């Protein structure tokens with residue numbers, strides 16, 4: 001199945017970057033619900049299954065992180081939790097800021113970072 005997402009290796013146009021960031025933000029919202037379920041269970045030492053937030057529309061990879069690890073990835077509106085190797089860092093879109101065996105944390109930059117921040121589920125109005 002052909003998609004615009006297959007040509008990522010060289011240059012990515014602004015619209016594609018925006019689309020990727022929108023996808024990432026959707027997965028991030030799904031993970032927020034997973035975390036809330038984990039908090040209700042109260043088992044903080046366990047790892048929970050979170051969906052990869054890499055932004056590829058076809059990605060269905062599940063990674064495991066503790067609630068504390070997830071919280072650390074959520075402390076910045078530009079951070080995303082991805083399966084190792086799924087980080088999209090080409091063309092200045094992002095950089096890995098934290099790496100574990102089970103996941104990586106990617107900081108989005110440029111237009112992707114701006115979209116990510118605008119969609120931050122933790123964002124409160126008037127907080128600048």
Ligand SMILES: [Zn+2]
Pocket residue numbers: 052053054055056059060061082083086
């Ligand atoms: Zn992925």
